Amino acid sequence: MTSPAPSSVLTPRWTRLRFHSTQRAYWTSPHRFNTVPAGRRSGKTEQAKRKLVKAALRGTRFERPRFFAGAPTRDQAKRIYWDDLKAMIPPELLMGRPSETDLSIRLVNGSEIVVIGMDKPERVEGQPWDGGVLDEFANMKAHAWAANVRPALSDRQGWCDLIGVPEGRNHYYDLDRMARAEMQAKGAASEWGAFTWTSAEILPPEEIASARRDLDELTFQQEYEASFVNFEGRAYYGFTEALNCARLAYDPARPIAFCFDFNVDPGVAVVCQEQRLPNGQDGTGVIGEVYIPRNSNTPAVCRKLAADWGRHTGRVICYGDATGGARGSAKVQGSDWDLIRQELSPVFGDRLAFAVPAVNPSVRGRINAMNTRLRAGDGTVRMMVDPARAPHVVKDLEGVRLLTGGAGEIDKKADPMLSHISDALGYLIAKEFPVAEPGRIGVGRTVGLY
Known part of the structure; x- marks a missing residue:
């Protein structure tokens, strides 16, 4: 299956993607919030970028729809999102030049996309948001979701995708377990969705074999198999x-x-x-x-x-x-x-x-x-x-x-x-x-x- 196009005027940056069934389910998720722990280089961030741009192009019932792309630090967020988001929006749909200072993009329909570093999660406070993505969520501060991001989505009943690679059994593990339990109990009516896939479902076999040679077993499971590995016990488990x-x-x-x-x-x-x-x-x-x-x-x-x-x-x-x-x-x-x-x-x-x-x-x-x-x-x-x-x-x-x-x-x-x-x-x-x-x-x- 290939990715759907939100508009007939998309830029060349919108290359065709090959989706497997789990990625398709995430793309079409009916849930307001989604946890997406997935393997490295497996397409989760690319899908998140497209969902953001699609939402901004479509707009909402509010006069000035606002969306965010967040990562653990501002430099990370800029490196992951900024150039791609600018390249994905047709120039004729921009309201002036994107602000390199504020890392914000305004569209002619009134929508705005802002790239944010979550090292200071209070940056999301003060104005309502219609939706956003938190990338590398496992590396963010544990309280950022409940104390800062979730309240900022309340005024407009905004949505959020929490994506990234697992990082042990921390706050991301807890939230993903909760999301899976709720989705299993309530199905499509659940406010939470949970989706996961491995790098091997996307990357060539030779790249997976190379990664397995270059990483210890538990790190490979975490980074490429999206496993919430329990790192309790010996720190240097590779040593005998x-x-x-x-x-x-x-x-x-x-x-x-x-x-x-x-x-x-x-x-x-x-x-x-x-x-x-x-x-x-x-x-x-x-x-x-x-x-x-x-x-x-x-x-x-x-x-x-x-x-x-x-x-x-x-x-x-x-x-x-x-x-x-x-x-x-x-x-x-x-x-x-x-x-x-x-x-x-x-x-x-x-x-x-x-x-x-x-x-x-x-x-x-x-x-x-x-x-x-x-x-x-x-x-x-x-x-x-x-x-x-x-x-x-x-x-x-x-x-x-x-x-x-x-x-x-x-x-x-x-x-x-x-x-x-x-x-x-x-x-x-x-x-x-x-x-x-x-x-x-x-x-x-x-x-x-x-």
């Missing part, structure tokens, strides 16, 4: 001693990585080198660590690194927390990255380099990248730890837990001595081997160990 522990080689001429997580109790660092692993795969070898249990600081960690690895002749690349150690030595001595440079530059000279992101990856993104490196969905292991040289890394990978009932956040209180050294390792893995996060498709490698 049998598959991920071995005696590893060290080449003093090849680059090594120093990975930092700025902390006092314990003070930690991880040492890694890309190498041919004992299983025959090219991957990341954890070949050393620093672990100072009490009263540590960044200079002390660096001095231990210099003592253990000062004879290294290859490049040394530093990875770590982008915040620069706000809770550590930086309070009185300058940024932790400045301290690292002061301590290690005399040892390694111009062979010392830094690969620090402007902002930290999300915790869930970092954990996903770690698990994928530890064991991908097809069983491939691309990270191993030398347990004799890095015993605390092994202890962390086995022991770090996730918050019960959370959406994949680390439980920092379960054991205060855990999580810091695996966090340090995670900064390297998330930067060099990232798993695409919501709104980011095709994230590539950075410079560093290559």
Whole structure:
């Protein structure tokens, strides 16, 4: 089946789509509110864009119909919706130029479409809305729907589609379960509808196979099979001693990585080198660590690194927390990255380099990248730890837990001595081997160990 056309004057941006039955059911949904958890790159956002434009072209009984396209941040919303919405509306139906400042589009029939960031959900308040879409809803603030969006739809009995990929069993899971129960009980009369489909129903088999190789099993289920995966339990479920522990080689001429997580109790660092692993795969070898249990600081960690690895002749690349150690030595001595440079530059000279992101990856993104490196969905292991040289890394990978009932956040209180050294390792893995996060498709490698 192909998508229906709301007008005979559509722009070339309205390419033909192939719908399967569930997508058709969503397109023609009689329900006022719809939850649409679906796999990555499976067409849910494209359908939502078309529903928005169709609704704006058709108008409502109100003099100035208003519709919104929302995403977790303004930049995300703009990147996902803005250019496409402008391209989908015929120029002769526009009331002047779209506002690049307000991200709003006015139509000659009085309708308006506004692109909104939901990092401040109160942005939707103050004026009534006829309808809208909340994209990547699982990554929005849990209270945004009930406290901000739903009340703003009341005056005009507006509609809303809540779409995106699941993100653990959080507020999106709860709302989708409620929607499914109501639709099952009331059928077409239900105010809520619920629709889901997987990426495999749209994408070619070879792309699905590639994704399965590149993602750990649970992340693949979430991102491509639209499953509300329960991430409770071990954070690094990809790690097993049998598959991920071995005696590893060290080449003093090849680059090594120093990975930092700025902390006092314990003070930690991880040492890694890309190498041919004992299983025959090219991957990341954890070949050393620093672990100072009490009263540590960044200079002390660096001095231990210099003592253990000062004879290294290859490049040394530093990875770590982008915040620069706000809770550590930086309070009185300058940024932790400045301290690292002061301590290690005399040892390694111009062979010392830094690969620090402007902002930290999300915790869930970092954990996903770690698990994928530890064991991908097809069983491939691309990270191993030398347990004799890095015993605390092994202890962390086995022991770090996730918050019960959370959406994949680390439980920092379960054991205060855990999580810091695996966090340090995670900064390297998330930067060099990232798993695409919501709104980011095709994230590539950075410079560093290559």
